[in-house]
Amino acid sequence: MSERVVPEPQRRRRRPTKQGVVLSQELIVDTALRLVGQHGAEALTVRRLGAALGADPSAVYRYFHSTDDLLLALAEELIARAQQGWEPTGDWRADLREIGLRIHAGYRSHPQAALLAAHRTTGRAHEIAAVEAILGILRTAGFPDPEAVRIYHAFVDQSLGFAVLDAAALALPAAAQSADLRVWQASYARLDAEAHPHIAATAHLLAADMGRSGYPFALDLLLDAAEARLAAARR
Amino acid sequence: MSERVVPEPQRRRRRPTKQGVVLSQELIVDTALRLVGQHGAEALTVRRLGAALGADPSAVYRYFHSTDDLLLALAEELIARAQQGWEPTGDWRADLREIGLRIHAGYRSHPQAALLAAHRTTGRAHEIAAVEAILGILRTAGFPDPEAVRIYHAFVDQSLGFAVLDAAALALPAAAQSADLRVWQASYARLDAEAHPHIAATAHLLAADMGRSGYPFALDLLLDAAEARLAAARR
DNA sequence: AGCGTACGACAGCGCAGTTGACGTAGTACA
């Protein structure tokens, strides 16, 4: 990973492409997010991005050194959108729940960005604001600092992790999903109750949950546990 | 996704490759796992796999129709390894914790397989055994069936999600990690305490946690919450 | 011994990310 060669301050020369489009970092990021949203994560390639922009694919490299760089910019944009129009209510539990659902929903449609965001740091304004907001909620709620930091990490990574898994499921081609359903019915639903009593007893429940995201429930579990620890710390 | 064209029952003809290796599904799976373990998830390509096997890359397609198929086999193998040598102790909380750590550790070195395993179903023996074991622990602990299924999903997806994120971090080239560290120090550590009081107060704690997996802590939170719900259900 | 075929090798397709050279169009300054 080299230094950022591409100048961050705004560019001065703007020449339209052959198709008359004036490029910019924002336009490229927006177009990339639109591509991913419409055609899935696998549709995001430099070549397709160039086509969608109406420019030569290599023009992208005038604004980002690599796709890694571009994905970091996508991550920052998603963080920004997740915070847009959000105001804390003062109820720490409700606030965290709302933020969690927003992060999850935002990244769900952009799994590659979620993978990066989880362990890279953009160091830019919106990311810093998000960290500050979440830590602020926890600390003003009364969590001691070490606990607040640990819960912060668990909270963020949980929402990103579920988003990545859910996004991967959504990105599967329809044929693969129906194939899995067939495999499932052939393998699980017909197991005999003697060898696999627990699966047999809950097969109908497992089937009902297939394809639904378990994130909201997992988030509630995390908030339950956090609340219990807060009560214990106050005692 | 077509039907499985490659015959599952064991093959009869075995001709060594030019380099004298006799191929088989097991050998290919083992070699693929070794490749991923040694050189990261990105090292797993059909061409490199062929080279590691001492065979032409296209020979792999005699045993799996696609990389998707191969990854499903890797997933099944990882599930098998995670269960190897494990015996339930009867303490549901300790048992779940042990299983969670095993799944996390296993998939952590094989993120692509984890991504697939989370929302595909292999329908094969070891996967079924794992589902049966986890559900069994929850149901004999006393969780009502619907709750047991929901906790099962949250538990599995949490461990897979963290494994994917952690694996992605491990797979980053060393240069990217040091670049991020520099960005972090430049952006976060020097924030003024007025604009970002919460980050400033916990900067040292955040730095100490960088790069460490938050999974064990998040797992404990989930188990805490489950235990509380079990107590409530019994009451 | 001989036949049928499973399987390994080879060549090649389309697509991916990325790079370096090139020329032009826009800006800045006189």
Add this chain to the structure above:
DNA sequence: TGTACTACGTCAACTGCGCTGTCGTACGCT
């Protein structure tokens, strides 16, 4: 207004990817 500079869009090409169709051969069966 003119001129020099250079940012930026384009082009062509390199490497490596998953995957396929074809071919010959050596294995295992009868």
